[in-house]
Amino acid sequence: MLALLVGVRFGAALQRSTAPRFRASRTVLRGESLTTGATAAIRAAGATKRREPLRMPARLSPTAASTFLDCEQLFLFRNLWRLPEPPSPALVRGSLAHSVLEHVWDAPREERTTDAMERDFRERWRRQRAGYLGGDPPLFETLDAEREWGLGSFALFANYVAFEDPSARDRGPAAVEEWCEGELAGAGVRVVGKLDRLDADDATGALTIVDYKTGAAPSSKSYLRNAADLEDRALFQLRIYAWMLERSGRPVESLRLLYLGGGAATPVDERVPAGADDRAAYFAGVEADLGAVWARLDALVEGGDPLAFASCDRKWCFCHVARPLALEADGGDEAADTAAAGGTHGNGNYSALTVADLKDRLRDRGLRVSGKKTDLVDRLVASDATLGAAAAP
Numbered sequence: 001m002l003a004l005l006v007g008v009r010f011g012a013a014l015q016r017s018t019a020p021r022f023r024a025s026r027t028v029l030r031g032e033s034l035t036t037g038a039t040a041a042i043r044a045a046g047a048t049k050r051r052e053p054l055r056m057p058a059r060l061s062p063t064a065a066s067t068f069l070d071c072e073q074l075f076l077f078r079n080l081w082r083l084p085e086p087p088s089p090a091l092v093r094g095s096l097a098h099s100v101l102e103h104v105w106d107a108p109r110e111e112r113t114t115d116a117m118e119r120d121f122r123e124r125w126r127r128q129r130a131g132y133l134g135g136d137p138p139l140f141e142t143l144d145a146e147r148e149w150g151l152g153s154f155a156l157f158a159n160y161v162a163f164e165d166p167s168a169r170d171r172g173p174a175a176v177e178e179w180c181e182g183e184l185a186g187a188g189v190r191v192v193g194k195l196d197r198l199d200a201d202d203a204t205g206a207l208t209i210v211d212y213k214t215g216a217a218p219s220s221k222s223y224l225r226n227a228a229d230l231e232d233r234a235l236f237q238l239r240i241y242a243w244m245l246e247r248s249g250r251p252v253e254s255l256r257l258l259y260l261g262g263g264a265a266t267p268v269d270e271r272v273p274a275g276a277d278d279r280a281a282y283f284a285g286v287e288a289d290l291g292a293v294w295a296r297l298d299a300l301v302e303g304g305d306p307l308a309f310a311s312c313d314r315k316w317c318f319c320h321v322a323r324p325l326a327l328e329a330d331g332g333d334e335a336a337d338t339a340a341a342g343g344t345h346g347n348g349n350y351s352a353l354t355v356a357d358l359k360d361r362l363r364d365r366g367l368r369v370s371g372k373k374t375d376l377v378d379r380l381v382a383s384d385a386t387l388g389a390a391a392a393p
């Protein structure tokens, strides 16, 4: 009963999360990851990578293609440079929830319940918890934050079962977590990715690709002016899977994005055209889009300038955290530190202060005063972020 009540309260929090104001506070929360250790690791990795020539990846996944379209700079940091990106609660939730949704089909019908899914989630989290909580930064600062995150994750399963009861289905999906492969002729791009789920219609055998999203549907977030654009990019990933399956002789009839966050599960469906000509044009479009991604990436890599990778305007994106550290900073470069200290949080230009002043401020806040000047600045910025988060609604 208690869990239910808290769950309801958490549901209200989810509703609020669609308001622009919450987005603003997320920016600050994301900045919380700027502990001294994490910033030093990103800074060091960036310094190393900037000295190496850029190289094309050996292959492209549908997820990577979509990351590139969302934010070229994030693609650089995550896919090419593999910077040490601190895990976020949303990413860890997504990964655990996908595992639970994958394995729900292993159980006999009557055991495919929300209770069982919650148990499975809890068990998976219990096995990984120590690693995340002992990380730098820890995934959660407080037990309350961890608990709220857990309840929010349970809400995904309630939404899922309300939308599509897995215990009501006699047969499970045709495939879960299946690897697919394709080659883009001409460009010589190898595309490899793992799809969440492939359903076969009981009567006709027609195939549907199902992809779980653990966030809310972009279209339900009224403040997002580019919701249709975001949805289209998410569908782009599924079109790539459909293209790979088509090439391997398993034609797909439809695509489904299933958003499990927010107040209720929301499907976004797209039918792959059935007529031969329309179908050929549809997949030619997918190939053209993929080819365009590859060509743009190739031009950036060839150009050799990491600064040419465009950043995005999504405030929560890792690019805003990593850019001042990995791309613009150069050892103890003052300008970059200024950007890190003042640019991100608007909390004053710490780099302009003397080391003695910085130590005074740290002492005032009861924080450590050891380390180089950049460490002191980083510590103050991280402290600002934490204070900001605590003050946020």
Ligand SMILES: [Zn+2]
Pocket (backbone or CB within 6 Å): 070, 071, 073, 074, 311, 312, 313, 314, 317, 318, 319, 320
């Ligand atoms: Zn970005």
